[in-house]
Amino acid sequence: MAGIELKNIQKKYSVENRVINVLNGINLQIPRESITVILGRSGCGKTTLLRIVGGLEDADAGEMECDVEHKTTFVFQESRLMPWLNVWDNVKFGLKKQECDKMVIQSIIDTVGLHGFEKAYPNQLSGGMQQRTAIARALAYNPSFIMMDEPFAALDYFTREQMQKELIRLQRDRGVSILFVTHSIDEALLLGHKIVVIEGGQIKAEFMLKADNKERNLLEPEFIELKKNIIERLDL
Ligand SMILES: Nc1ncnc2c1ncn2[C@@H]1O[C@H](COP(=O)(O)OP(=O)(O)OP(=O)(O)O)[C@@H](O)[C@H]1O
Ligand SMILES: [Mg+2]
Structure with a gap:
């Protein structure tokens, strides 16, 4: 399955004479029509990688190849709605x-569960509702590629679970490609067809998961095993 391919992507930032090597040679294939999850602790470079793939930021070195022209959209960590x-x-x-x-x-x-709130302004919504509006805005654009940066972090457990299910359904029904950033191992296990673990600016591990239509039960032995494996790779 072709898609986007990253070859030896490097990125560093300088803050007050201090150089931070954020991405240190990322080689990654992001398959089309599936969910690729980038998993890693805070500050490991997930957002930076997403912005580079989405063309919002340039890498210092490396190459990116894309097999088709994508209609790309973002859901950011914060909702970024128009307040007016x-x-x-x-x-x-x-x-x-x-x-x-x-x-x-x-x-x-x-x-996204906002029926009845169509006329409400962002300052009349809770944080989770604002984020759901941002997700709706991304979906309305009818993209072929969605970059999602911890889009469910502000949601409560139940809404988050519902949105995760909706995302799986949407991906399956529309065949969109999704690059999804999270620091939640459970979220990665629920959503990912491919899970990419990043640590120290490099890919520590990649896991491919079955892409069947079955709802995943994270209490099943295969997922518990996978979770242990991921925790080991994250050096927790
Ligand atoms: N524009 C910038 N200028 C300088 N440093 C930056 C910039 N953007 C990111 N960084 C640094 O790069 C590193 C990675 O940041 P990034 O936002 O990619 O992390 P992240 O994995 O998304 O973290 P989080 O889970 O907290 O969102 C951090 O050390 C951060 O300080
Ligand atoms: Mg981030």
């Missing part, structure tokens, strides 16, 4: 007039 627009207008923000299908927008708003 209500939920409905935030969701359709960025769409051309001819792309605004009211039924589609309504169904996306329903999917």
Whole structure:
């Protein structure tokens, strides 16, 4: 399965004469039409890697190859909504007039559980609701590639679980490609077709998981084993 290929990606930042080597030679294949999860502790370079893949940031060295032109969109760690627009207008923000299908927008708003809040402004929403609006905005754009940077971190356990299921369904139904950043091992195990563990600016391990339609039960022995394996690789 082709997709995006990263070859020897390097990135460093300088902060007050101190050089931080964030990415130290990342070689990674991101398969098309599946969920690739980047997993690693805070500050290990996950967001930096996502921004480089999404073209928001340049690498210092290395190459990136892409087999097809993707329609890419982001869901960031924070919601980044327009405070002067209500939920409905935030969701359709960025769409051309001819792309605004009211039924589609309504169904996306329903999917993220914001039915009845279409007219609410961001400052009238909880943090989780703001983040769900941002997710709806990304979906309305009908992307072929979604970059998601810890998109569910602000959500409570139940909403998070519901959104994870929705994301799996969406990926399956629309065949989108997703690059998903998290520091939650359980979230990685629930969502990932491929899990990439990053530590010290390098890929420590990669795990391929079965892409069947079965809902995963993390209490099953294979997932417990995988979790132990990941924890070992993260040097926890
Ligand atoms: N624009 C920047 N200028 C200087 N340093 C930066 C910049 N962006 C990131 N860094 C540094 O790069 C390192 C990796 O940051 P990054 O945001 O990629 O981490 P992360 O894995 O996404 O962490 P988190 O899980 O906390 O979001 C950090 O040490 C950070 O201080
Ligand atoms: Mg980050």
